[in-house]
Amino acid sequence: MSTQLVQIRCASLRSKSSYGAFGEFHDELLDLAGATTTYWCLKTMGKAGPDDHYVHSSVCQEGRSCWESCEF
Amino acid sequence: MTPETFLLEEQQAAAAQEKPQEPKRTENFVFGIPQNGLQQKQREVPVDEPPPLPANSELTYIGKPTQRYDGPAKALGKAKYTADxxxxxxxxxxxxxxxxxxxxxxxxxxxxxxxxxxxxxxxxxxxxxxxxxxxxxxxxxxxxxxxxxxxxxxxxxxxxxxxxxxxxxxxxxxxxxxxxxxxxxxxxxxxxxxxxxxxxxADAAGSAGGGGGPTDVPQKGNVHGPKRRLIGNMDKGFADADVVVESEYFTQVQTHSALETHGFVVDWKPDEVTIYASTQGTASVRDEFADVFKLPKSKVRVITEYMGGGFGAKFGAGNEGVVAANLSRKANAPVKLMLDRRQEHIVSNRPDSHQKLKMGAKSDGTLTAIQLTSYGTAGVGTGAGTAGPATNLYKCPNLLTEEYDVFINAGPGAAFRAPGHPQGCFAFEQAIDELAVKLKMDPLALREKIDESPARKAERQLILERTNWRNRKPDGSDTGPIKRGMGIAQSVWYRFIDMDSSCEVRVSRDGSVELMSAVQDLGGGTKTILAQVVAEEFGIPPAMVVIRIGDTRFPIGPNSGGSVTAGSITPAVRNAAYQVKQKLFTAVAPSLGTTADNLVVQNGRVVFRNDPSKTYSLKQVAAKLPTNEISARATRVPEYSKARLTYGGVDYVELAVDTETGRVHVEKVFGAHDCGRPINPTGVISQINGGMLQGISYALFEQRIMDRNAGYMLNANLENYKILGAREVPEIEVVLVENYIAQSSTDAAGIGESAGIITLAAAIGNAFYNATGVRMRRIPMTPAGVLTALGKVQEEVQA
CATH class of the missing domain: 3.90.1170.50 (Aldehyde oxidase/xanthine dehydrogenase, a/b hammerhead)
Incomplete structure (x- = not known):
């Protein structure tokens, strides 16, 4: 059975925990980091996305005009 | 692809179950805390893992106080930072x-x-x-x-x-x-x-509030949130309580103020871009430059030989890195771009907070309900949450946390040494003391009742044995204008492991040993612990191991954030050292007239197991190599068990409050801390010393002040942004509690977060209450703030 990846957030969303391979700690890391995570947009290198709205995992999702898929 | 970006569909769990299991063997590991009595723990480990290490007391280099590997280079000015x-x-x-x-x-x-x-x-x-x-x-x-x-x-x-x-x-x-x-x-x-x-x-689906994003974290106006967590039933929790405390606490914005400002030197060449970075993650910088400029990672080289502090704020390329790269490309020359001190104050900060806490407990101290609502600002960013301590220090059947970000027109927040925890601890651990007062319990005894951590239990015992706690006076009973008191607070942090942790260990025919990894040393002593781990395996002094790190031409290393470095990279280093040692023994055994399994390192010598009179130095053994060098590369293997672990500490403060001038003087700090197996106690204690000083500085001095009318930071310099100085440093004593966890080939863990920065403001607050009988609900505890709290001057209008 193959693993299926489902992209939910923008390919340009970044945070400190974007880098690294946290494996089995992944979900726990996101949960514990929770409301203390600071994000930035790789397109703008800032806290606002190309559409001038703020960057956050809850809003950098499919449906936002500047959302981008990952290229495999 | 980033961890935030994807969710795995359900098939993965099934796929994982179908995955063939790699061969394993069973080993017995030393386990537990010496003060509580060491035990044995059986684990299944991959067959090629090194044998378990005994307790530190039985080792030669690991666990022994060791001078900083790069101390001489730093003291002599030979260490080259990005700014150099x-x-x-x-x-x-x-x-x-x-x-x-x-x-x-x-x-x-x-x-x-x-x-x-x-x-x-x-x-x-x-x-x-x-x-x-x-x-x-x-x-x-x-x-x-x-x-x-x-x-x-x-x-x-x-x-x-x-x-x-x-x-x-x-x-x-x-x-x-x-x-x-x-x-x-x-x-x-x-x-x-x-x-x-x-x-x-909002333009995303499921918008909520007055102009925000999806319903999981709504937005109204400038307020983003809440990030909400509910466990149990709050009504029942408060109904079950014999006592309830309600309180509000305020913390300020603290800027990172690293000695070395954010900065890069970018040398853009057609065949390769070389970046010298003041970064906590060489891999993060390489990845981000590659993404931004559409370059293959193989053409991006990042070097961080020495690094002058980051505290969480230095990941990725940053605006300054991208601008430096564009300038280098345009000028066809290397470009150095370091932020100036004013810019460094603005580029990142620890968000402020306004926290409302309500807690209920039974008459014996058992917690029945914890409710936290917090508002904080990370300027134009998010990340002002504070619920970590309230959620994770003590078990409570009924918990509600609601964390809000408030946007303002100010510089962005960034991860800062235990994000959210110093703020949360300042409120929560003082509220625990408020509960103790109401329950008429000793604060230490209350924590003994509600805290399940075996490590902190041992640490509280150390507080009792090594400090003046037993002679603590009743709250507010000290007489005279100078009032003295003592207080404690506890911290919690979490064990995360970054599997992107690799290295290579090389042995040359002349007996020299080198370690190579892209992992960076932020100044915390990573080079030293890596040298110790290799040294232990070969039986040679750590100073004889050459450590080459901070270069992405070497195997990838973990990014240093969240106290992941020691726990992630040291097992890979030990495994590589062990493997190359086995290769060496296999290669030279015929020349020595024996077999590889008859060779062992003992007391710094290679010894025949069946004839201990036959011993050789590593140099003598390496000279028998049939090739000029031999090497092994290793990558971090998964944790030995699925156990989810935390670290922590208990910090004790003695202070004096001048009730006439409002000055608070911290006179003594004693800390008992755990972080798995300490590899270099000197380095760990040094990190805790630094965390304590940063914590005192946070509690008493540091504060970003914004001009409300003009909208800029008034004190974006180190003259007016007060940081603790030499005169404010108290007597500090730190005791490490070894905590063997049987999770990896080294059992090491980081100490960067739970090193005093989390607890000190709360411990100072509790000591202040013990001294004066007045609760400090706002930091920094400036003379004006203290006199206001004592009722000696009129309260200022504050945020």
Whole structure:
């Protein structure tokens, strides 16, 4: 059975925990980091996305005009 | 691809179950805390793992106080930080940043700057639209330039043949603004009629509130949240309580103030881009430069030989890195761009907080309910949550936390040494003391009742044995204008492991041993512990191991954030050292007239197991190598068990409060801390010393002050942004509690977060109450704030 990846957030969303391979700690890391995570947009290198709205995992999702898929 | 980006569909769990299990063997590991009695723990481990290590007391180099590997280089000024890098033909750059807190850029004129003799390149940051549609074109019409949302926001960069010329040129860049109303006060920003930092309606599905994103974290006005967690039933929790405490606490914005400012030297060449970075993650910088400039990672090299502090704020390329790269490409020369001190104060910070806590407990201290609501501002960013301590220090059947971010027109927050925890602990651990007062319990005894951590139990015992706690006076009973008191607070942090942790260990025929990894040393002593781990395996002094790290040409290393470094990279290092040692024994055994399994390292010598009289030095053994060198590479293997672990500490403070001047003087700090198996106690204690000093500085001095009328940081310098100095350093004593966890081949763990920065403000607050009988609900505890709390001056209007 193959693993299926489902992209939910923008390919340009970044945070400190974007880098690294946290494996089995992944979900726990996101949960514990929770409301203390600071994000930035790789397109703008800032806290606002190309559409001038703020960057956050809850809003950098499919449906936002500047959302981008990952290229495999 | 980033961890936030994807969810795995359910098939993966099934796929994981179908995955063939790698061969394993069973081993017995030392387990537990010496003070509580060491035990044995059986684990299944991969067959090629090294044998378990005994307790530190039985080892030669691991666990022994060891001088800093790079101490002489630093003391002699030979250590080259990014700010020290000098390359042939290198240019110097300066960022141009915004002078207004909110507005649109109408025009940027670089003509005068470009005319300045010595200027080589100018780069202006432009708005990247791509497929994006502006959220509110009426308020923020399309522009060639990004909207300005805070004073200090990067606008452009200039590069010149000297720093002075670059600084002069930056001043000649003329920026014409169209100002927009702004808000820099958190309380004011929550008002319905406050200027919007990010105006416009939501466009994502499931929008909620007055203009925000999906319903999981709603937005209304400048308020984003809450991030909500509910466990159990709050009504029942408070109904079950015999006592309830309710309180409010306030913490300030603290800037990172690393000694070495954010910065890069970028040398853009057609065949490879070389980046010298002041970073906590060489891998993060390489990945981000590759992504931004559409380069293969193989053509991006990042070097961080020495690093002057980051505290969480130095990941990725940053605006300054991207600007430096563009300048280097335009000028066809290496470019150094380090932020100046003012910019360093603005680029990142620890968010402030306003926390409301309500807690219930039975008469014996058992917690029945914890409710936390917090508002904080990370400026134009998010991440002001505070619920970590309330959620994870003590078990409570009924818990409700609601964390809100409030946007203001100020520099962005960033991860900062135990994000959210110093703020949360300041409130929560004082509220625990409030509960103790109401229950008429000793604060230490209350924690003994409600805390399940075996490590902190041992640490509390150390507090009892090694401090003056037993002689603690009743709260507020000290007489005279100088009142003394003592207090404690506890911390919690979490074990995370980054599997991107690899290294290579090489042995040459002359007996020299080298370690190579891209992992960086932020100044915490990573080089030293890596040398110790290799040294232990070969039986040679750590100083004889050559450590080459901080270069992405070496195997990938973990990014250093969240205290992951020691726990992630040291097992890979030990495994590589062990493997190359086995290879060495296999290669030389025939020359020694024996077999590899008959060779063992004992007391710094290679010894025949069946004839201990036959011993050789590593140099003698390596000389038998049939090839010039031999090496092994290893990558971190998964944890030995699925156990989820935390670390922590208990910190004790003695202080004096001058009730006439309002000055608080911390006289003594004693800390008992755990972080798995300490590899270098000297380094761990040094980190804790630093964390304690940073914690005292946070509690008493540091504070970003914003001009509400002009919208800029008034004290963006180290003259007016007060940081603890030598005269304010108390007597400090630290005791480490070894905590063997049987999770990896080293059992090491990081100490960066739970090193005193989490607890000190709360411990000082509790000691202040013990001294005066007055609860400090706001930091920093400045003389004005103290006199206000003591009722000696009228309360100021504060956020």
């Amino acid at each position: 890098v000098q390359l042939p033909g290198m240019l110097y750059a300066r960022m141009v940043d915004a002078k207004i807190p909110h507005g649109r850029i109408v025009a940027i004129d670089t003509t005068e700057a470009e005319k300045l003799p010595g200027i080589r390149a100018v780069h202006v940051i432009e708005h990247v639209y791509g497929i994006a549609e502006l959220r509110d074109p009426k308020q923020e019409p399309p522009s060639r330039y990004p909207t300005i949302r805070y004073v200090g926001q990067p606008i452009a960069g200039v590069a010149a043949v000297s720093q002075q010329i670059a600084d002069d040129a930056a001043k000649l860049v003329k920026v014409q603004y169209d100002a927009i109303p702004f808000v820099v006060d958190r309380s004011a920003a929550r008002a319905d009629d406050a200027p919007m930092v990010f105006p416009g309606p």
